[in-house]
Amino acid sequence: MKLMQLQRTMARAVMQPLTSSERMQRRAPDGGPMKRYASRFIKPNDRLTSFERLEIYNRQYWFRVLSALGEDFPGLRAVLGERRFDAMAKAYLIANPSRSFTLRNLGGRMESWLRKNPKWAGPHQNLALDIARLEWADIEAFDGKAEPALRPEDLVNAAGPRLKLILQPYVRLLSFRYPVDDLLLEVRKEDDDTDFASNTFAEHRKRKRVRAVAKLKAAQIYLAVHRIDYSVYFRRIEPEEFSLLTALRQGKTLAAAVESAFRRSKIAPEERPLQVQTWFQTWATLGWFSRPEKKRAAS
């Protein structure tokens, strides 16, 4: 067998889903018996059949990718529940096998896939989409690029309505239909306690989570997922702040961004200048703006 053919044959078997009892399926990817499929290319030894040797890799593959996805989406697991999450994760990985050299990117298509496959989220479709989006933003904010922060001197001779400000690449701006930031922080707090958890405590925790999800009321929120000292934080922002920052990220001038931010705002016109000033002070303190490239090259 040529190398490519052998690798395709083995990969199809290794990536084929396990049975409900976490064993290799008896039916092979080509529809025939897996025993025959495995014995075509894997040698048996005095302790293990070809099937059993191939099964080691099949199980390792699924344990590894399912565990990676579970670690990245503890909030989604809490929303869906253990059993539904496990079934969903399996279906997701069948549809979206890793196409990256790093497991970090495994969940990158979770939100869009859940949107196209609503049956996996059950009664909590919108909540599931929200939490999946937040958890992915958390991953991207954690190791996203940070450019040198904007300094006051960078704005000398630059102020004016045509000024363009650049948001740090790691800052993520998101709107949600549910207050999923609170939910995710609660889930993480509980997970931090697991080291000391007894079985009884784990059961209690599970019930508490189910209650928390069931009670969660829809409420539109706007979030900036960002970093301070290399730790990720969720900062709730006003709808106008969200619009303004989003417009800046899209490359609009400061004047155009401010105008679009207040288009449907209930904030009184006379209060807006002070409000904008306060926001900019906060954003600058948090280092959300990066230096323009020309300024960086010059310094």
Next chain:
Amino acid sequence: MAANRFNGFTDYGIGIGLRAPHYDHILTRKPVVDWFEIISENFMIDGGRPLHILDQILEQYKVVQHGVSMYFGSAEKLNREHLRRLKELVQRTKTPWLSDHLCWGSVDGRYTHDLLPMPYTFEAARITAQKVREVQDFLEIPIAVENVSSYAEYHDSEMTEWEFLNEVVERADCGILLDVNNIYVSSQNHSFNPFDYVNSVPAHRVAQIHIAGHSKYRKYILDTHDHPVIDPVWKLYERAIQRAGHTATLLEWDDSIPSFKEVHDEALKANKFLRATALAEAV
């Protein structure tokens, strides 16, 4: 013999893997450690805490990069994005050599994230060696390929694993990261004498040695990196350094990770064998 062109003519001593549970200990206590090995893929990112930690480590320690997903043995072409990011990291760490596994793990752009065993064929050796050369040319540093633990063998194999390793490294003109735990695990799973393997490796190409623990099951052994090194593996290590000399040695401990001290103490047990070998050479 140990400082050679495959490890950038360095003599690094005994290192351990840089793992997240030990970050605080290392950065606050600043323990004396010869060097750290990092998993390249954990730092092939754009920014954030991992790179911040790495930069602090680089200020005080020597670091060598070890990869887990280059897949020299995959029949498909190399992933250019992977190579680009890897080169950025190489420039950051200034690693004197870089290692990855003699295995495959991706096909048609799909990644298994596993170290799948090679068929020991001449075709596979030719393809693998060509890819090692491409990576070596692109990164402009020496490459060492590591033998993996395996749980399966193929009907197609035309030679032993060590003959295959030799075929690849000679064709690629690259170094070897000799993992003596992996040799032990595979020898138990495939019923061969592990000393035949160690004795057949071209000693002048050994850039680095890995030691580790594993898990024993009823019918096979799994390479889990979650236990201390067992005596038979130390014996293989002893033989390896008798042949290769005082070689950069690294203990891998990746699961159920104990305290920094426990991991480091386990690694330092290698000193006993290194001293004995040095003494024997002097005599």
